[in-house]
Amino acid sequence: MKSFWDERYKAESYVYGEAPNAFFASSLSGLKPGKILLPAEGEGRNAVFAAKSGWEVHAFDWSEEGLKKGEKLADREKVHISYRLGAMEDVHYEPETFDALGLVFAHFPESDRRAYHQKLGNFLKPGGYLILEGFSKAHLRFSAVNPKAGGPKNEGMLFSLAEIQRDFTDFEWEVLEEVNDSLEEGSYHMGEAALIRAFGRKKKTNKKE
Known part of the structure; x- marks a missing residue:
């Protein structure tokens, strides 16, 4: 899969566009800037938006071509992002380091998804925010008729609301929904899509004095 993403990102154009994901951008705009982590960040569109919005941005991806772009x-936008090259199992940060976590179309193998999500959640401070958008299992009916709609073709890599709730048990949700919407993100997210959107806050633990 790494070679697949390196080949895709080698294109001169930004294959998912240079503008941030709309749900990510609108959710982030209401938060006080702090330190944010963006896993599987690809060509950097969301990281750059966050940096321009005043956030200290940390990102990683296993595609060297994505990192370069x-x-x-x-x-080009005159901002700094701290971008690492690495796969999920190889990347480590101190627990409770980040004020926000952005997972934008970050789809993992079904066998690893829950462990990866819980690992990422541990990097988030109590009271920190999770912003997630990804394809739902219902998306297969859209991608079957329109390949440009994008998304994994393996249903196990797609999301359900129940899975997100199980993976992130220590969150209080302001938004947790499955919607159909039209995407216009570069060449590979074009057209009707079935999406899971989540915006929530990690519960604060009550520590004894």
Whole structure:
């Protein structure tokens, strides 16, 4: 899969566009800037938006080509992002480090998804925010008739509301919904899509004095 993403991101154009994901951008705009982590960040569109909005941005992806384009976009927009090359199992941060976590079309193998989500949730401070958008299992009916709608073709890599709730048990949700919407993100997210959107806050623990 790494070779697949390297080949896709080698294109001169930004294949998912240079503008941030709309749900991510609208959710982030209401938060006080702090320190944010963006896993599977690809070509850097969301990282650059966050940096321009005043956030200290940390991101990673296993595609070297994606990283190069993310850094190129950041240079063009005159912002700094701390972008690492690495796969989920190889990337580590201190627990409770980040004020926000953005998972935008970050789809993992079904066998690893819950462990990865819980690992990422541990990097978030109590009271920190999760912003997630990804394809739901119902998306297969859209991608079957329109390949440009994008998304994994393996149903196990797609999301359900129940799975998100099980993966992130220590969150209080302001938004947790499955919607049909039209995407216009570069060349590979075009057209009707079935989406899971989640915006929530990690519960604060009550520590004894």
